[in-house]
Structures are given as structure tokens and as C-alpha cells.
Amino acid sequence: MTQFTALTSALSALRASQTGMDVTSHNIANANTAGYTRQRVNITTSTPYYTSVGAIGTGVKITDIERIRDTFLDMRLHASNSNLGSLEVKADLLGRTEQVMGEPDFGVTKELNELWAAFDELSLRPDDNSVRLSAITALGTLASRIRTVSDGLTALGEDAQLQLENGLEKVNDQIQQLADVNDEIASISATGAGVPNDLLDRRDILVDELSRGIGATATYADSGMARLSLNGFDLVSETRANALVLQGDNTLLHPSGGVVNAGGRIRGFQEFLDTDPDTGVLAGVQQSLDDFATELLTQLNAQQAAGRDLDGDTGAATTTLLSMAGGASSLTVDVTRPEDLAAADPAMGALDGSNAASLALLRSVPAPPRVTGDPYVAAAQTITITSGALSSVVVTGAADTLNDVITAINAQLAVDGITTIVADDNGGALRLRETRSGTGIEFTVSSTGDAFGTEGTHASPVVDAVLRSVVTDLGAEVASMRRQAGAEQGINNTAAAARRDHNAVSLDEEMVSLMTFQRTFEAAARVVTAVDEAMQTIVSRLGIVGR
Amino acid sequence: MVRVTQEGMVHSALLRLQERLSSLDTAGKRLSSGKAVQVASDDVSGMNRILGLRARIRAGEQEARNAADGLTWLNVADTKLQTVSDRMHRARELIVRAGSTNDATAREALASEIESIRDDILSVANTKIDGRALFAGTSAGPAVVAGAGYTYGGDLNDVQRRIGAEDLVTVNVNASDVFGFTDGENLFATLTDVATDLRSGNTQAVLGKLDDMDRAQQRLSAGLAAIGAATNHIDAAMVRNDDEQITLKGELSKVEDIDMAAAIMELQTQEVAYQATLGALSRVLQPSLVDFLR
Numbered sequence: 101m102t103q104f105t106a107l108t109s110a111l112s113a114l115r116a117s118q119t120g121m122d123v124t125s126h127n128i129a130n131a132n133t134a135g136y137t138r139q140r141v142n143i144t145t146s147t148p149y150y151t152s153v154g155a156i157g158t159g160v161k162i163t164d165i166e167r168i169r170d171t172f173l174d175m176r177l178h179a180s181n182s183n184l185g186s187l188e189v190k191a192d193l194l195g196r197t198e199q200v201m202g203e204p205d206f207g208v209t210k211e212l213n214e215l216w217a218a219f220d221e222l223s224l225r226p227d228d229n230s231v232r233l234s235a236i237t238a239l240g241t242l243a244s245r246i247r248t249v250s251d252g253l254t255a256l257g258e259d260a261q262l263q264l265e266n267g268l269e270k271v272n273d274q275i276q277q278l279a280d281v282n283d284e285i286a287s288i289s290a291t292g293a294g295v296p297n298d299l300l301d302r303r304d305i306l307v308d309e310l311s312r313g314i315g316a317t318a319t320y321a322d323s324g325m326a327r328l329s330l331n332g333f334d335l336v337s338e339t340r341a342n343a344l345v346l347q348g349d350n351t352l353l354h355p356s357g358g359v360v361n362a363g364g365r366i367r368g369f370q371e372f373l374d375t376d377p378d379t380g381v382l383a384g385v386q387q388s389l390d391d392f393a394t395e396l397l398t399q400l401n402a403q404q405a406a407g408r409d410l411d412g413d414t415g416a417a418t419t420t421l422l423s424m425a426g427g428a429s430s431l432t433v434d435v436t437r438p439e440d441l442a443a444a445d446p447a448m449g450a451l452d453g454s455n456a457a458s459l460a461l462l463r464s465v466p467a468p469p470r471v472t473g474d475p476y477v478a479a480a481q482t483i484t485i486t487s488g489a490l491s492s493v494v495v496t497g498a499a500d501t502l503n504d505v506i507t508a509i510n511a512q513l514a515v516d517g518i519t520t521i522v523a524d525d526n527g528g529a530l531r532l533r534e535t536r537s538g539t540g541i542e543f544t545v546s547s548t549g550d551a552f553g554t555e556g557t558h559a560s561p562v563v564d565a566v567l568r569s570v571v572t573d574l575g576a577e578v579a580s581m582r583r584q585a586g587a588e589q590g591i592n593n594t595a596a597a598a599r600r601d602h603n604a605v606s607l608d609e610e611m612v613s614l615m616t617f618q619r620t621f622e623a624a625a626r627v628v629t630a631v632d633e634a635m636q637t638i639v640s641r642l643g644i645v646g647r
Numbered sequence: 648m649v650r651v652t653q654e655g656m657v658h659s660a661l662l663r664l665q666e667r668l669s670s671l672d673t674a675g676k677r678l679s680s681g682k683a684v685q686v687a688s689d690d691v692s693g694m695n696r697i698l699g700l701r702a703r704i705r706a707g708e709q710e711a712r713n714a715a716d717g718l719t720w721l722n723v724a725d726t727k728l729q730t731v732s733d734r735m736h737r738a739r740e741l742i743v744r745a746g747s748t749n750d751a752t753a754r755e756a757l758a759s760e761i762e763s764i765r766d767d768i769l770s771v772a773n774t775k776i777d778g779r780a781l782f783a784g785t786s787a788g789p790a791v792v793a794g795a796g797y798t799y800g801g802d803l804n805d806v807q808r809r810i811g812a813e814d815l816v817t818v819n820v821n822a823s824d825v826f827g828f829t830d831g832e833n834l835f836a837t838l839t840d841v842a843t844d845l846r847s848g849n850t851q852a853v854l855g856k857l858d859d860m861d862r863a864q865q866r867l868s869a870g871l872a873a874i875g876a877a878t879n880h881i882d883a884a885m886v887r888n889d890d891e892q893i894t895l896k897g898e899l900s901k902v903e904d905i906d907m908a909a910a911i912m913e914l915q916t917q918e919v920a921y922q923a924t925l926g927a928l929s930r931v932l933q934p935s936l937v938d939f940l941r
Contacts, residue, residue, distance in 0.1 A: 131653065198686050209698050213705040220709045220809070224716045227779055227787075449785030449802040457809050463706060464812055564702055572695045575687020582688065597659055604654035607935050615940070 105149060106631045109159025113624035116143050116160045120617035123165055124610050131605040135305035137167045138605045139297050167297040173599040174304065175317070180592040181308070182315030182363035187585040189368025190381065193260055194578045197385055200252035203571045208249060208392075211242040212463075212567060219460035222443050223453035232438030235456075239421060243431045246393055250386065250429035257373060257382050264369035265346060271313045271366065272343040275328065278306045279341035282325040286339060295324040310335070314344075315363015331361050349375075381577070386427065388570045393428035396563050397421075399467040400459065404435075407442030407455030414446045467560040653935070660928045667921040674914040683905045693902050700899040707892050710810050714885050717808035717818040721878045724781055724820060727771045728871050731825075735867065738764045738838060739860050745845055745853045758845040765838035769793060772822045782822035790822035797835035799823040810884045816877055825870040827863065834863045 120141045130136040142163045148155035201207050218238035225231040281303045285295050303326050307318040316330040321338075328336035333354045335342050344352040344360060350370050352360045362370060374380030377387035400421045408414045419440040424431045435441060444452035677683060687694040741757050741764075748754055772791045774781045780788025783801025792800040799822055806819040826834045837859045844852040 195688070198688055201687075203687060204684075204694065204697055204701065209701070213702050217705060217709040220713060224713060224808070225777065228777070444785070448804045449783075450787045451779055452785035452804060452806075454807060457807070460709075461809070463702065568695060568698045571687050571698060572691050575689075575694055576691045578686075578688035579691060593662060597655060600655045600658060601650050601652055604652040606650065606652040607937060609652075611935075611937060611940060 110624045110627035112159030117617040117621035124614045127605045137603045177595040178311035181311040184588045184592045185312040185364035186368040189365045191581040191585040193372045211245045215242045216460045216463040223456035226443035226453035227451045229438045240433045276341045278336045283339040285324045289323045314366045390427040392566045404442045408444045408446040409442045410439035418442045466562045667924045671917040674917045678910045713808045714810040720818040725874045734764045754845045758842040761842045784821045799828045820870040
């Protein structure tokens with residue numbers, strides 16, 4: 101053992117303490133830096149010095165400066181981030197959809213109630229043109245309200261589309277940044293120097309944001325480079341960034357040619373904007389609004405055609421109340437002249453208002469069922485013509501259409517020696533009319549079982565109830581989405597808190613290590629002084645005995 | 648042991664504050680708007696009920712208007728037919744008196760009064776309500792066309808008012824039923840005949856018309872009875888409608904409006920909770936080892 105060994109080990113202690121204080125001060129300085137991971141100096145004893153009495157320690161050695169980070173906690177947070185991103189986007193957009201509907205104070209329901217009242221009022225004064233005009237105005241207000249809601253939904257969709265495009269642009273930008281960080285990490289690793297912890301923090305912040313933005317997950321190479329992937333596709337592989345391209349149908353195209361299923365916020369926008377009414381949120385609401393408008397139009401027009409207007413027009417000659425070229429946004433009022441409102445029942449006098457009362461009654465009583473599409477006959481139904489001199493007609497074969505039925509009936513009629521008949525739709529019940537003029541015999545068709553089955557006959561719902569279910573279905577969806585987003589937010593908060601508790605700087609802890617390093621530094625300095633004094637004894641005092 | 652850090656504490660503190668503030672905001676919004684359900688997602692079944700109740704209330708208001716309108720029809724008809732009844736009593740009196748009057752001048756006077764009664768009744772029969780013939784059914788009228796004879800100009804259709812979801816009431820009587828236009832039953836023709844017979848001195852024929860007059864009076868009474876029944880029906884329906892409106896509005900308020908006392912309590916509770924959170928945080932976040940090191 102020499103005096104010099106002690107000096108060297110004291111020096112190593114001084115250096116270690118200094119480094120310790122440096123790292124502690126860096127931790128304290130970054131206590132509030134977003135995404136900062138606390139660092140720690142790892143020290144170990146240096147190689148011992150062997151003497152005849154055994155190995156003697158030579159001081160302390162700094163092995164590395166460690167980032168205190170747990171990848172498992174990161175993964176937990178990233179998984180939740182992906183779900184949360186998608187749910188919060190949908191909850192937010194759905195909430196805005198509900199506001200566009202404006203129920204219950206500024207929505208369609210209010211105007212619909214006013215329309216029924218206006219029709220009732222018309223039934224009281226069918227001869228008064230001003231009352232007729234106000235019914236037309238009520239109709240116009242309702243149509244305009246429906247159009248406004250429909251246009252609002254379209255505008256919301258356009259806004260969400262824009263947000264999707266901006267969101268993807270941001271994601272692509274972050275993908276590029278992550279590739280750049282990888283590049284920096286690679287070049288520093290190549291020099292053999294350790295990768296700066298702060299660069300790794302920058303990398304992890306980007307991965308965090310990408311997990312929320314698009315649901316991507318990362319794995320890490322030994323070099324420290326991140327590999328970012330999303331359902332099997334590499335978004336960042338080493339220093340290469342694979343930007344995603346938004347296609348016309350809002351799917352994402354990977355440079356390799358595959359379609360990437362996104363997660364995170366991007367997925368929220370995609371699901372909201374999905375154009376399939378069965379799966380897409382916005383398309384579903386738009387569709388149910390269109391369905392409501394169609395139902396309203398069909399029932400009102402049918403009731404109008406059942407009446408007689410002031411010009412004496414009835415049936416098809418009456419002006420239709422509403423028409424719609426495409427969706428609800430094209431709903432327009434056809435009737436403009438007050439005289440064209442068919443307030444009277446054709447069987448009644450000129451000043452009758454009972455058809456207007458029937459219009460108003462649509463508020464609570466459904467219109468008769470009607471046949472839409474191709475009426476359907478199940479296999480081997482027996483159809484009996486009850487009021488006519490015909491024997492029964494048997495229709496065989498599965499899924500016969502109305503035309504098959506008529507063909508079969510006509511075949512039987514030919515046997516019975518009667519002229520052919522045609523079928524038409526009489527408010528849902530199939531009515532068969534003889535084409536032979538003058539006789540006007542009407543046949544009713546009865547059948548065993550579901551002759552003109554569910555595919556063909558549609559019970560007419562009450563218009564009010566249709567609209568109400570549009571509103572409440574949307575409300576239920578909003579409430580459910582908010583609950584889901586809230587639950588996911590809770591999970592996310594827990595995961596984030598667990599990670600923060602692990603990664604973040606504790607000032608108390610840092611103060612303690614600062615003090616520890618300070619004391620070690622002081623002690624090591626004392627060692628240097630002690631050795632120095634001992635050496636001084638050797639150098640100045642030795643061999644001067646008796647002087 | 649779980650590691651607790653300053654950053655973690657700040658974050659969770661902010662989260663808690665945010666939650667508290669959001670509850671406070673919700674409580675404040677409910678109180679200031681007075682509405683427990685503002686959008687469907689607040690309470691889906693509540694909204695369904697609100698929309699249903701509002702539609703029903705609006706319909707009920709309209710039914711009350713329909714009923715009031717119907718009542719106007721009935722009241723006017725009633726008043727008018729009462730005057731007809733009075734005039735017919737007078738005509739009957741005159742006819743009876745004619746039986747004992749032989750003086751040509753007096754008979755002429757009776758005849759012209761009978762004619763004037765006929766014209767009075769004619770003008771009543773052609774009464775208009777809001778520009779529309781009251782006794783002409785659903786036709787444009789006039790109810791009675793006076794030409795060579797007297798014929799009914801209207802139709803036999805009912806004028807109906809919907810005073811409830813399932814409640815239709817007929818609010819008119821038509822001149823054909825009240826005054827009769829078949830042979831021998833035509834009140835106007837009868838009165839004309841009476842005047843003619845008076846002038847020609849055919850007392851027997853004049854007295855013979857008394858039966859016709861009685862039948863006319865019965866028809867009129869039947870009309871008045873129908874009007875009375877309909878009036879009672881509407882009166883009862885209006886009372887029921889008023890009751891229903893009160894019930895429905897109470898129901899609506901129960902679903903839609905907040906319980907003011909509860910909402911104020913809720914707001915204060917949230918306020919206290921928020922302040923408590925603030926206070927606790929200011930104490931928890933302040934001390935650190937730094938304060939105790941020299």
C-alpha cells in the first residue's frame with residue numbers, strides 16, 4: 101500500500117461525488133420537464149490492488165448513468181392511449197352531433213308539433229286562406245328545420261374529415277421525427293459513446309403521442325432505436341419513416357401497398373365518418389334522419405292525396421305536400437298555393453275540414469300499412485278469392501313475387517273463362533281489379549299464413565315516434581360513448597400515474613442524494629488532506645532527527 | 648412501498664381539481680338553466696318522456712282550441728234556434744187566433760206577420776259563422792234557397808271537431824233536419840201556405856197546419872237537444888282536457904325541471920368540496936425537504 105493509492109481512491113470518490121451532484125442537479129433542473137425520466141449514477145468499487153495481506157480496494161468507479169424507466173409501464177399506457185384516443189374523439193363528435201339536433205328546444209320535434217297544430221287549425225277553418233297559408237308556413241318551417249339539421253350533420257362530417265386529415269398530417273410528421281431521432285441515436289451509437297438519456301426521452305415522448313394519435317406500438321433495439329409498428333406494418337423501421345396516405349374512402353395506405361387499420365384518434369375519426377349507415381356513427385344518424393323525412397313525406401303526401409283541395413282536385417291530381425330528391429337536406433315543400441291543401445274529404449262538402457283533421461291525427465295514429473318493394477309469397481300458399489266466382493288459386497314455389505301470384509291467378513281465371521285482372525296497391529292490402537270495364541268487381545285476397553309477407557308489407561310507424569327514436573337513439577349512443585371514454589380515461593390516468601410515479605423526479609429524493617454526495621465529497625477531500633499531511637511528514641520531517 | 652413524486656402529486660392534484668371543477672360546473676349549469684335534462688344523453692328515457700309529454704301537451708292545447716271553436720258553433724246555433732223557437736210559438740199563436748178572426752183586414756195583418764216570421768226564420772237558417780253557412784253541413788251554402796219554393800242548399804255531412812285523441816264531436820245541425828224540406832214537412836212552405844190560406848179565408852186549412860207546426864217544433868227541439876248534448880260533451884271534455892294539461896305539465900316538470908332545493912344543495916356541496924380540495928392541495932404541495940435544509 102502506498103500513499104498514492106489512497107490519493108487515487110480519494111480522487112475517484114471526489115469524481116464520483118461530483119458526477120453524482122451533476123446528475124442530481126440535472127434531475128432537479130428537469131423536475132418539471134414534460135416526458136423527462138429521472139437518471140441515476142451507478143457506481144461500483146474499482147479493481148482492487150493485491151498485496152501480501154490481501155486485496156485492497158482502490159476506490160470507486162462510475163459504471164453508467166441510468167434512465168429509470170420501465171417498458172412494461174409504457175406498454176400499459178400505450179394500450180390504453182390507443183383506446184382512449186378513439187373513444188374521446190367519438191364521444192366529442194357525438195356530443196356535437198347531439199347539439200346539431202338541437203332537441204328538445206330548438207329541434208325538429210317542436211316544429212313537428214306546430215305542424216300538427218296547424219293542420220288542426222286548418223280543419224277548423226278550411227275556407228280561410230290565411231289559415232291555409234299558415235299551415236303551409238308551418239310545413240315550410242318544419243322542412244327547413246329538417247334541412248338545417250341535415251346540413252349541420254354534413255358540416256360536422258366535413259369538419260371531422262378536416263380534423264382527420266390534419267391528424268394524419270401530424271402523425272406523419274411525428275413518424276418522420278421519430279425516424280430522425282433514430283438516425284441521431286444510430287450515429288451516436290456508432291461512435292461507441294453511450295446514447296444520451298435525453299435523446300431517449302425525446303424518442304419516448306414521440307412514441308407516447310403516436311400511440312394516442314394512431315395506436316402505434318414500439319419495440320426497441322439494443323442500440324436504442326425504436327421500431328414503430330401498427331397492426332403488422334412498420335411505420336418507423338430504423339431510420340426509415342413510412343408515411344401513411346389517406347385514401348378517398350378514409351382508409352390508410354402503407355407505402356408497402358397494404359391498408360393499415362389505425363387505432364387512436366385517427367380511428368375515432370374513421371369510425372365517425374364511416375359511410376356505411378350500419379356501422380358509421382354520422383352516416384347512421386344521417387340515415388335515420390333521412391328515414392324519418394321519407395316517412396313524414398310518404399304519410400303526409402298519402403293523406404293529402406286522400407283529400408280534396410279547393411280546386412276540387414283529388415287523388416293523384418292534388419299537389420304533393422313534400423318532395424325529396426336525395427336525403428333530408430333536399431326536403432322541399434311542393435304546395436305553395438293555399439287552395440292546393442286538400443283539407444276536405446272528397447265525400448264531403450266544399451267547406452269540409454276532415455282531411456285536415458286526418459293530417460293532424462297522423463301525430464298519434466299510424467297511417468295504414470303499405471306495400472313497398474316486391475310483395476313476397478311464401479311457398480305453396482293458398483289464395484282464395486272471396487268475392488268473385490272463382491275457385492281457389494294455389495300458388496306454389498318458394499319466394500314467389502307478386503307477379504308470380506298474378507300469373508297464377510290469371511291462369512286460373514283463364515280456366516274459369518274470365519278476363520285477366522291486374523293488381524294494385526290499395527293502402528297495403530292487395531286489391532285485385534278486373535280489367536273488364538264497367539263491372540268494377542273488386543276481389544279481396546286472403547291467404548293462409550303470411551301471404552304478402554314481411555318483406556313486402558310495412559306497417560307505418562307513427563311519425564312522431566320515428567323522430568323521437570332518432571333523438572333518443574343518438575342520446576343513448578352519446579351517453580354510452582361518454583361512459584366508455586370516461587372509464588378508459590380512468591384506466592389511462594392510473595397507467596399514467598403509475599408510470600409517472602416510477603419515472604418522475606422526487607425533489608426530496610434528489611435533496612437526499614445531493615446531501616449524500618456532498619458529504620462524500622467533503623470526506624474524500626478530508627482523505628486527500630490527511631494523505632497530504634502524512635506525505636508532508638515523510639517529505640519534510642523524515643531524517644531530520646536531532647536537527 | 649409506492650414511490651411518490653412531486654410531479655405525480657401535481658398531476659393527480661390537477662386531475663382531482665379538474666373533476667371537482669367539472670362537477671361544480673355541471674351543478675351550476677343545472678341550477679342556472681333550471682333543466683335536469685338538457686340533451687338526450689343526459690337522461691335518455693327522460694328525454695323520450697319529455698318529447699312525448701311535450702307533443703301530448705301541444706296536442707292537448709290544440710284540442711282545447713278545437714273544443715272552444717266547436718263550442719262557438721254550438722252556442723251560435725243554439726241562440727239562433729232558440730229565436731226560431733220563439734218565432735214559431737208566435738206563428739202558432741197567430742194560427743190559433745186566425746181560427747176566430749173573420750175580418751179580412753185582420754186576416755191580412757196576420758198573414759203578413761206570418762210572412763215576416765217566415766222571413767225571420769229564413770234569415771236565421773242562413774246564418775253565417777266566420778263567413779260560413781252554419782246550417783249547411785260542409786257545403787258552401789246557403790242553407791236555404793228561397794226561390795219558387797224553399798229548398799235545402801247544403802249537404803247532410805257533419806261538421807266535426809276533434810276534442811281528444813279518440814274523441815270526435817259533431818258541432819252542427821243542418822237546416823234539412825231542423826226545418827225539413829220534404830213535402831208537408833217544409834216549415835217555410837207551411838208558413839207560406841198559412842199566409843195564402845189566411846188571405847183566401849180558408850180557416851179550416853189554416854188550422855190544419857197546426858199539426859205541421861207541431862212536427863216542425865219537434866224537429867227543432869230535437870236539433871236543440873242534439874246541440875245541448877254536444878255542448879255538454881264538449882264542456883266535459885274541456886274540463887277533462889284542463890285537468891289532463893295540469894297533470895301532463897306536472898309530469899313534464901317532474902322529468903324536465905330540477906328540484907330547486909336539491910340543486911342548490913348540490914351546488915353548495917360541490918363548492919365546498921372544490922374549496923376543500925384547493926385547501927388540501929395548497930397544504931400538501933407546499934412542503935419539501937428543501938424547506939428544511941440549510
